[in-house]
Amino acid sequence: MDRRSRTILWLGCLLLLGIFAEAGKKPLLINPNELVMDRMLRQMNETANPCLDFENYANGRSYNHYYSSMFDNMRRKNHALFEYLKNRAHESGSVEELVSKMYNACQSDEKGNKKANYLELVQPDINLPWPQNTPDGSQWPEERFQWLVTLARLRRYGMEDGFLKMSLKVDPRDRSKYTVVIQKPILVGIIFAEEWLLEMGFNRSKANFLSEDLEKLAKTLNDQNENRTLRKRYTLQELESQHGIFLKKYLEIVFDRHFSPSFQLQIVDVDSLVKLNQLISNYNQETVAVFLMKQFTDFMSLKRTVNADSPYRCDVIVRSTMEFATNLLYEEEVLSAKELGEYQSQVPKLVEAIIKPIIKRVEANRLGLPSPNILAAKQILSEISTNVGNMPKDKDHRRFVTDYYADLDLESDDDFTIIHLKMCQLNTRRELEKLDNPVSADPTPLKQIIGVGYLNTIIFSYTVLSEPFFMTRAHDVFKFSQLGSLVALTLIDVLASSDPDYCFFNAVKTLDDLDIYGEMQVDCNTKIIEFQKLYQVSLNLVHEAYFSPGSGFYQSQPTFTNMSVKQLFYVHAAQHVAGNFRMTKIPDFVEVFNCSSSS
CATH class of the missing domain: 1.10.1380.10 (Neutral endopeptidase , domain2)
Known part of the structure; x- marks a missing residue:
């Protein structure tokens, strides 16, 4: 079966399993902007005063976390993928055989109420x-x-x-x-x-x-x-x-x-x-x-990731333990070439745009840091690259994945516990064998939905790029307002590691040109945890990256709402984080919501 036929087959499987945008309520071909707006309006409490209680204004009617929908959407897709593979005949030693063997063993244990005997x-x-x-x-x-x-x-x-x-x-x-x-x-x-x-x-x-x-x-x-x-x-x-x-x-x-x-x-x-x-x-x-x-x-048992009674428990375990195999099959069987191309085109542009206001503030050097620190920071930021899907850029993906699992020794009578332990040992072995080798661009298992790999590569999992969190066909404002803040926070971590003496707090204060942290002083050896302030610093960077003149991103007033693009930016951003942020420290927010006269 060729790639096109497989893709058509998989879309049919996904539809039969009820995988629609917005948890099955909308067909896949709905206008993405209307989908986002429908979700936004169902969460918003427009009777609240955004200047006094922005959390209530953005999420007062219902708080439906975008992260939850993002994970649920990806879990349904993985479930469809694994269900298609299970109990089918596969070439011995193939990626498909390894994935289906682990998935089938997990499901067999669940059906028989067999508990894993790791200890x-x-x-x-x-x-x-x-x-x-x-x-x-x-x-x-x-x-x-x-x-x-x-x-x-x-x-x-x-x-x-x-x-x-x-x-x-x-x-x-x-x-x-x-x-x-x-x-x-x-x-x-x-x-x-x-x-x-x-x-x-x-x-x-x-x-x-x-x-x-x-x-x-x-x-x-x-x-x-x-x-x-x-x-x-x-x-x-x-x-x-x-x-x-x-x-x-x-x-x-x-x-x-x-x-x-x-x-x-x-x-x-x-x-x-x-x-x-x-x-x-x-x-x-x-x-x-x-x-x-x-x-x-x-x-x-991935207790922090999935509940023991979750219908997707086996899907999550296989996905997290066999990340590269799952990524490969997701690329080959679920993603279309068009979707993959859109990710690879749009994501790097978003990262490059957010790096610009960061470099601008590093050059301004508001803390008066030594020149070597500034030069090192600029060097690191200029070298940042992106990776979509946590797969190698310079190697054939199937060859890379096949080689990765090449020495995995599974016996025909191995039960789920043994398979799981062997998979975990293999992942650790691949990680630690790097110690005596030069740093390479080869990916390593990603423990978050977005993270920093070796050689300052920002890695985007397919999970964080799934709808409704990231929609390639939606208005650009919706791409920056949510994914953009995660990118900015990740870049702050990169900046903090740009020099052995450049600590996290110095990195944040360097970028805090709105003085959101005020006179706050923190030991340079302590990683600040005041997320509300940190989030506002990152959101200000994303705002400048998107709205600055000549950014190249679509900023025109949309026809699908009467809200201004800037109002959309702030509300949509607030709908993926929990907490009542004091946004009035951001001058543009004050102007957009006319807070000077209403608060």
Whole structure:
């Protein structure tokens, strides 16, 4: 079957499954601007005063988050794709066979109410069981438990956010090389319910004790998290002799290779790492082991991403675990050549437009930063590229994906748990094998809907480009107002990493020409978290990128509404973020909504 025939077939499958724009309420060929306006007006409360309560004005009637619709739309499309592939005959070893094998195994487990037995297959150490598997009448041998060893074993399956986070980053001093970065993660959303502990096999008394002790440990860890970002280079030997932190064995287990004591890595906030080491080493080791056990089961079940009873659970797991395979099949079977071309044409132009006001503010240097910082920032911004779909630009996509999974060893009798663990191990292996190689443009799994890849590439997932969040045939104002703010926030992160001494707060203050942060002073080693102010800084950048004279984007008054283009910009932007933003700090907003006389 040729590409055109496959595309027609797939559109038919999608329609039969009810995949319409706006959750099945509108046919796919509806005017995209009318679709956006219909959604906007259903959310707006036009009786509210936008100057006094813009959140109520933009979302007062109903808050239907664009992110939710975006994810739902993509999940339905992936579901149609996987359903088409399942139980069909595929060439042995092909991408289609691997995807359908994992999807079928997941669905088989769900139909049989079979729970994944990750903890039976992944132990905390060699010949050391998890605490709940201790034989009756025996004590769990906590003296044999080493938390860094267990953390390393779990990291081999991709669990980054344990007690510490280890990742590969491009070395800011030599951008042709990778470096190992160690930092504290932000531990959120971990619930240690007594019912879960009972389900794991602990008796009532032990479950009650562990539940309280786990909550206490989680609170202590979060209280210690100062969110400082100061990086410093250490050799493994220096970490041991100066700070009592022994990471050599941890790295050797994770990477499955030898590390010399002179190996150098970057530590983010070494003081917090010292406190962490002291806390965990002196805490009840059984509690620590159960803490890691809970993190691992949550990680493998994608608990933060999808509910256990979601009809799309298997789709989400396959999509996240086999990203490149799914991207390839989505390109070949769902996207038309026209759609892909529109993405590849429109997205880079949007990014280039937003970079311009950022460079303008960097050159203005309102903070009086040293010239080397400014030059480094401009250099990084000038080198930014875009990637649509997180697939290689210089290689055949099917060849890249086939090679990526080439040494995946799946047996005919592997159940879903085993397949899932093998897939996670493969992804981690592909990530970590980069350490001894030059930095390349090859993509790595994308953990967000938009992110920064190696070589300062802004990567756009197909999810973030799906309707209704991004509509290629809609008025340009709708492309900038929502996707544009995500791009601006991503570019701020790139700017903050442009020089080892250029911190996040300096990057934001450099771009804050409206002085939204006022006289606020923050330690340069602390990443600011006042999102409302940060969002206004980013929105101001996007506004200038779109509305500046000569931007080249369509700004004419549309015929589908009486609202001005600038009003559309602000309202549409507010409908994808939660929070009551004080937009009156933006002079253009005050003028557009006539706030000087109404507030």
